[in-house]
Amino acid sequence: MSMRRFPWPFLRVAFAPGILSSFAYLASAVPTINSQPREDTFFPGQVAGFRVVASGTGQVTYQWYRDNQPIAGAIKDRHYTAAVHGADAGSAYKVVVTDDTGTVTSAAGHIRMSAYRAAEALPLPDTATARYHLDAVSGSDASGDGSAAKPYQTFARVRPLLRGGEVVVFAAGDYGNLSFNYTGGEITTPYTDWVTLMAAPGATPRIGQFYAHGNWNNSRVVYNGNFEFRLRLHGFLITDGVRIADGDLIRIERCAIRRIGPWSGSEADIGKAAVSVRAGRSITVEDCDITETAVGIGARGNDLVFRRNHIHEICHDGVQLTGCDQVLVEGNRIHNLDDGEDDIAPPVWNRHCDGLHLYPEADAAPVDANVGVTIRGNTIFHCEAMGIMFQNRETKIHVSRDFVVENNVFGPSGGFSIHFKDYCHSFVFRHNSMLHVENDSFVGRYRTLACASSAVGLPTYAASSGVQIYNNIFHGQDTNWGWINPLHAERFDHNLYHRWDAALAQGEAAIVTGQDPFADAASFDGRLVSGSAAIDNGSAVDPIGIDLRGAARDARPDIGAHEFVPTSPYAAWAAAAGLTGAEALLSADPDGDGLSNLLEYALGGSPLLPSIAPTPSVIFSDGAGAFSHRRNKTAAVTFAYETSTDLSTWAPLVVTPSVVTGDVDGDGKVELLRVLAPISAGETRKFVRLVVTTAP
The missing domain is CATH 2.60.40.10 (Immunoglobulins)
Structure with a gap:
């Protein structure tokens, strides 16, 4: 007996008593x-x-x-x-x-x-454990022994003695340049553990330039360094910059970094960088003050971290990234950038001054894009040109990818707040706040400059892919200066628009409001005002767990860089009740029961349930009017009582209320109070009212 088999995905079914169905086609059983x-x-x-x-x-x-x-x-x-x-x-x-x-x-x-783990914090050594001590004023290379009691005078005396894991402590004084030059023979073997050069407690030693140069081996083709320094510089005043080339594993911490001027007037001067990284890997610059320079940080390399630096009053870009792979730009404050020249018919040396400028390497083969860049928790404002400027150059050969821009605050700039001129692959823009200040201006190093633009251009181009834009606050966008094309965004939702041009797309679940969402836009901290429509209206799909300050976001995150933290007991009550926007105002009555939010708060009511209306009651008892009302025990309010015989003229009623019931609702939060309003002989009527004010 032969059996006929039907090749999948065909199926024939037999039904009792033996009638065969026609052929049916089955879809694949799973995705x-x-x-x-x-x-x-x-x-x-x-x-x-x-x-x-x-x-x-x-x-x-x-x-x-x-x-x-x-x-x-x-x-x-x-x-x-x-x-x-x-x-x-x-x-x-x-x-x-x-x-x-x-x-x-x-x-x-x-x-x-990464084996390099650039962002890992290192504990600061105890100066008591230092192997060597230097004192530029009272130390001696001839008679000293490097101890705290008999310090050396110069770093040149110590450098050839250093071994991995050792610490050098610098007293106050001027130490000239600190150089670790492999090609110059100053260092021949990588340190096996971190060597720390640090300021003595309470001292700010001064150096000219910090210079670390590895093995020159055409490394601009491969943008990793090729010499593992393991050097750490902590607590110095650096008067002529940091230069790192062809080297790995260097940390610059808590330093004040400058460059010797001039910083404008020529192409060479406008290109001076306080920190220059060329072909470096695992380089960290954090908690530094950077000013008196043209460029703040200019970098080309891999596994780079620029964190919590203050970059200000400079003449070119705050941070330049050119052909970098795996970079974290986090928690920096970048502002007041201007070269003193207008960009219309400028001199040949003139440059745009951008907070962050990202562009591919193009002066050596191969052209290299920026890949794996996280821009998080920065505050960028008052830039002559752009807060962020991004481009691929005209070659379009290597395209930047894997960008995450999150939890940043952007203030007004002279051009765009954010200008992604070219396309990008895998680009996430979430929980950012764009602020606007009317008639804003700033004082740069050379002039006062008007600063009015909050425009945003994001890489929503046909050639882009994986673009996601959500949970952001945008301000003042217009059709001439900004663009977000939803046709080329994989995700575009839950954004708030303040004064948005109605002709522009807004995406899904958008909020458009005329209310400024920020408590104080001019402070550039991005804090939300109580009642802002941004509160609890963000998307819970792929949110960020923390905000700009590291505070945890709740289950329904706020839109923008900051998660709202109530600054008053009333604001906390309103937020807990789910009130936002105009409904969160003290005078609002969202449930329409005749009681304002202030009274609901003071009397332990619900602002959203009109059936729970805790109105006071009055009865006549023992020759007095007994006036009873609820009191929210945690409300930061004051109660006062007034009486009148004509509802026109009111007089204070000085009385101490008594507690009738200590727990009205069974949750320990609300009590019932009673006050007595005496009624004099001959009074035919008397009115009593409760006056509630918020605590100062």
Whole structure:
């Protein structure tokens, strides 16, 4: 007996009593994953991104997992993590894809941590453990022994003696240049552990230039350094800049960094950088004050961290990134940038002054784009040109990718607040705040400059891919100076627009308001005002877990860089009740029951439930009017009582209320008070009212 087999996906079904159906075609039983999440290498502080490409029947949905645990809100085909750290190494991210026919689970992509781990904090050594001490004023290279009691005078005396893990403490004084030049023979072997050069307690030693040069080996073709210095500089005044070339593993911490002028007037001068990194890897510059220079930080390299620096009153760009791979720009304050010249018919040396300027390397082969750049928690304002300027140059050969711009505050600039001139792949722009100050201006190094633009241009071009824009506050956008094209955004939702041009796209779940969302825009801190429409209206899909200050965001995050923290007990009450915008005002009555929010707050009512209207009551008892009302025990208010016989003239009623019931609602929050208003002989009527004021 032979059996006929029907090749899948055909199916023929027999029904009793033996009638055969016609042929039917079955869809694939589960969705198809065309591209699996990939592994990548990150260093602490960066955002890791994973993506799946899947196809299926009907609606396709996604749920991401970390180490087999579902991630709340991770329901897109891409998932971006919070900042990763050493403990995240090896974490596995996978996604379950579901369509109308079934589910399929992707392969897992793992987080690998860079061996260089540029962003890891290092504990500061105790100066008592220092191997060498220097004193430029009273030390002696001839008679000293490098101890605290008998310090050397110059660094040249110590440099050939240094070994990995040692500490050199510098007393106040001028030490000239500090140089570690492999090509010049000043250092021949990489240190096996960090060598720390640090200021003595209470001292600010002064050096000219810090110079570290590795092995020159045409390294501009490969933008990693090739010499592992493991050098750490902490607490110095550096008068003529930091220069790092062809080297790895260098940290500049808590230094004041300057350049010898002039900083404008020629192409050479306008190009001077306080910190210059050429072909470096694992370079960290953090907690430094950078001014009196043209460029703040100019960098080309990999695994770079520029964090919590104050870059101000300079004559060119705050931070330049050219052909970098894996960079964290975090927590910097960059402002007041101007070269003193207008950009219309400028002199040949004139440059745009941008807070961040990102462009590919183009003066050596191969042209190299910026890849893996995280821009987080910065405050950028008062730039002659752009807050951020991004471009690929005209070659269009190597295109920048893997950008995350989050939790930043941008104030007005002379050009754009943000200007992404060219396309980009895998670009996330979330939880940023654009502020505007009417008639704003700033004082630069050479002049006072008007600063009125809050325009934003993001890389929503046909050639871009993976662009996501959500949970941002935009201000003052117009059709002449800004663009966000939703046709070329993978995601564009939950943004708030203040004074937005109605002709421009707003995306999904947009909020358009005439109310300024910020408590004090001119302070450039991005704090939300109580009642702002941005509060609790952000998307919970792939939010950032913390805000600009590191405060945790709640389950329904706020739009913008800051998560609102109530500054008064009333604001906390209103926020807990879910009141936002005009409904959160003291005078508002969102439930329409005749009681303002202030009275609801003071009397322990609900601002959203009109059935709970805690109005006072009056009864006549023992020759007096007994006036009773509820009191919210935690409300920061004062109660006063007034009486009248004609509802026109009111007089204070000085009385101490008594507690009738200590717990009206059974939760310990509200009590019932009673006051007695005496009624004199001959009075035919008397009115009593309660006056509630917020505490100062």
